[in-house]
Amino acid sequence: MWSALGLVTAAAAVFALTVGPLPIGLDQLLSALGIRSDSSLRAYETAAIVDLRLPRVTLAILIGAALGSSGAAMQGLLRNPLADPGLIGVASGAALSAAAFMVIGVTAWIPERLALPLAAFAGGSAAAWLVVRLSLVDGRSRVATMLLAGLALNAIAGAGIGFLSYIADDLALRSVTYWMFGSLGKAGWAELAVAAPILALCIVLLPRAAVPLNALLLGEAEAGHLGIDVDALRRRLLTLIVVAVAVSVALAGIIGFVGLIVPHLLRLVTGPDHRLVIPGSALTGALLLLLADTASRALFVPAELPIGIFTALIGGPFFLALLLRYRNAPELS
Amino acid sequence: MTLCASRLGYRSGSLQLLDEVDITLDAGRVHAILGPNGAGKTTLLRILSGEMQPHSGVVSYAGRSLSAWAPRELAQRRAVLPQRDHLTFAFTVEEVVALGRLPAPGGPAGEERHIIETVLDWVGVTHLRARRYPQLSGGERTRVQLARVLAQIWQPLGDEVRTLLLDEPTASLDLAHQHRCLQIARRMAASGVAVGVVLHDPNLALHYADHVTLMCCGQVVASGAPTDVLTASRLSGIYGVPMASLRAGHEVLLRVATEVMDLDSGDDRLPPA
Numbered sequence: 088m089w090s091a092l093g094l095v096t097a098a099a100a101v102f103a104l105t106v107g108p109l110p111i112g113l114d115q116l117l118s119a120l121g122i123r124s125d126s127s128l129r130a131y132e133t134a135a136i137v138d139l140r141l142p143r144v145t146l147a148i149l150i151g152a153a154l155g156s157s158g159a160a161m162q163g164l165l166r167n168p169l170a171d172p173g174l175i176g177v178a179s180g181a182a183l184s185a186a187a188f189m190v191i192g193v194t195a196w197i198p199e200r201l202a203l204p205l206a207a208f209a210g211g212s213a214a215a216w217l218v219v220r221l222s223l224v225d226g227r228s229r230v231a232t233m234l235l236a237g238l239a240l241n242a243i244a245g246a247g248i249g250f251l252s253y254i255a256d257d258l259a260l261r262s263v264t265y266w267m268f269g270s271l272g273k274a275g276w277a278e279l280a281v282a283a284p285i286l287a288l289c290i291v292l293l294p295r296a297a298v299p300l301n302a303l304l305l306g307e308a309e310a311g312h313l314g315i316d317v318d319a320l321r322r323r324l325l326t327l328i329v330v331a332v333a334v335s336v337a338l339a340g341i342i343g344f345v346g347l348i349v350p351h352l353l354r355l356v357t358g359p360d361h362r363l364v365i366p367g368s369a370l371t372g373a374l375l376l377l378l379a380d381t382a383s384r385a386l387f388v389p390a391e392l393p394i395g396i397f398t399a400l401i402g403g404p405f406f407l408a409l410l411l412r413y414r415n416a417p418e419l420s
Numbered sequence: 421m422t423l424c425a426s427r428l429g430y431r432s433g434s435l436q437l438l439d440e441v442d443i444t445l446d447a448g449r450v451h452a453i454l455g456p457n458g459a460g461k462t463t464l465l466r467i468l469s470g471e472m473q474p475h476s477g478v479v480s481y482a483g484r485s486l487s488a489w490a491p492r493e494l495a496q497r498r499a500v501l502p503q504r505d506h507l508t509f510a511f512t513v514e515e516v517v518a519l520g521r522l523p524a525p526g527g528p529a530g531e532e533r534h535i536i537e538t539v540l541d542w543v544g545v546t547h548l549r550a551r552r553y554p555q556l557s558g559g560e561r562t563r564v565q566l567a568r569v570l571a572q573i574w575q576p577l578g579d580e581v582r583t584l585l586l587d588e589p590t591a592s593l594d595l596a597h598q599h600r601c602l603q604i605a606r607r608m609a610a611s612g613v614a615v616g617v618v619l620h621d622p623n624l625a626l627h628y629a630d631h632v633t634l635m636c637c638g639q640v641v642a643s644g645a646p647t648d649v650l651t652a653s654r655l656s657g658i659y660g661v662p663m664a665s666l667r668a669g670h671e672v673l674l675r676v677a678t679e680v681m682d683l684d685s686g687d688d689r690l691p692p693a
Contacts, residue, residue, distance in 0.1 A: 306506035314495025
């Protein structure tokens with residue numbers, strides 16, 4: 088099943104490289120990537136593939152995989168199939184920080200292209216850190232307190248973003264709105280060089296917690312009785328999830344639904360075993376985001392629909408359909 | 421002296437949940453813990469299992485302080501059946517039981533399979549093996565969890581004694597499975613396991629336990645042989661209901677003497693008809 092899913096993702100990636108305002112055939116693609124030597128390819132065609140589409144496709148795969156596997160790990164960690172990494176404030180913290188940057192326009196000593204993702208990453212991780220700190224009782228974080236603290240922080244961040252939008256001029260307002268819906272088109276090789284290793288590390292390390300996460304589904308005390316250091320597991324997973332999501336948001340803005348829906352889909356097929364759900368969610372998340380990005384580029388050529396709108400538009404009804412079909416299935420009970 | 425706790429104290433806010441509690445679980449013996457609701461039985465079990473730290477007193481396992489054990493080492497020797505289960509994800513029964521093998525050093529696949537088959541059979545859930553856990557009834561869930569903890573300490577490891585802690589395992593079981601559960605506890609004891617079990621039914625304790633600790637209000641009221649500890653007069657005092665003992669063959673049975681109970685203190689206290 089994995090190899091089939093991997094092949095489909097690879098095929099989708101190749102297809103995604105050929106789609107766009109500039110039509111490029113498979114032959115030309117192979118030449119541009121240096122797999123075949125063909126001198127008929129023009130420089131701007133090579134540039135479109137290598138400098139625009141390739142980083143974008145790579146980003147779609149990495150972010151999709153990061154969001155999918157973080158969502159799966161988060162749901163396991165909180166023992167709640169409705170949990171989403173957004174619940175602990177990563178996305179809204181990043182959004183507030185990014186909005187502040189765009190509206191107030193802090194003239195930083197680093198170029199804006201780097202400063203915006205950095206601001207978003209810092210805001211997202213700070214918000215998550217705050218939520219986790221607030222939920223600490225006797226040195227242990229409590230799930231219910233964590234969710235409630237996240238809820239409160241999301242509301243505060245929402246108010247902050249609202250206020251910033253209110254005082255923003257039209258241009259800044261437009262960039263804030265556009266950023267909030269997410270786009271994979273902003274990042275190039277420079278950003279990827281920093282983010283790709285971090286995302287890849289998270290994607291590789293998250294499945295390693297699969298077996299202890301399975302035990303954790305029995306309950307925290309029960310996992311402890313099975314010899315698992317629950318506090319250490321939670322610290323490790325929260326760090327990986329927050330880093331993965333904050334980096335994703337920093338590069339592409341807010342892309343909803345992937346972290347929530349993809350693990351659900353997987354569980355319907357494989358059952359709740361995290362050894363299948365986490366890597367499966369990574370692959371499926373990558374595929375989903377790749378397809379969503381390709382569609383968002385292809386539908387309204389040469390304009391493009393923000394990908395966050397697209398994932399929500401596809402994900403929402405799809406999720407409802409699943410819910411209706413499996414209302415009585417134990418997976419959702 | 422497998423699992424030994426002395427002078428345990430535990431507070432929650434201003435409530436003294438445990439006060440100077442001593443208890444020892446021995447290898448090869450079934451030790452029942454009884455007492456009214458809120459007597460501190462579950463708190464005691466949580467401290468014995470290492471889940472909670474006592475505010476005073478010490479717990480040692482096989483001569484070593486409980487906190488000095490690495491979690492996994494301990495998990496290979498001590499299994500705990502909690503009173504409530506928290507599993508809402510749709511694992512199959514077999515997958516739940518297999519989770520019990522997590523801390524085990526891991527043998528050949530065939531051997532692992534055999535252990536799971538055996539414990540499924542022991543608790544009588546083989547026919548449910550492919551069912552999703554959330555679809556099971558309360559009693560069936562308890563039996564599956566029991567199978568899981570049996571699988572956890574199925575094989576002896578080194579020369580240290582294994583311990584099985586059961587918190588009200590019979591609470592949601594039907595009559596037949598209550599006895600089956602305690603027979604399993606006896607069989608585990610027969611293979612050298614130290615068993616600690618929280619029970620409410622004194623007759624089950626009289627029939628299956630080697631040793632009984634009776635608790636009330638966070639303190640040990642009496643500890644010793646079941647027939648010495650569980651007397652009608654002592655239980656009457658602790659539970660506040662009249663108890664009578666019957667002799668059936670060479671066995672003693674305890675019953676609540678409902679004919680002299682006085683719960684009815686006037687019609688005005690009845691719910692409206």
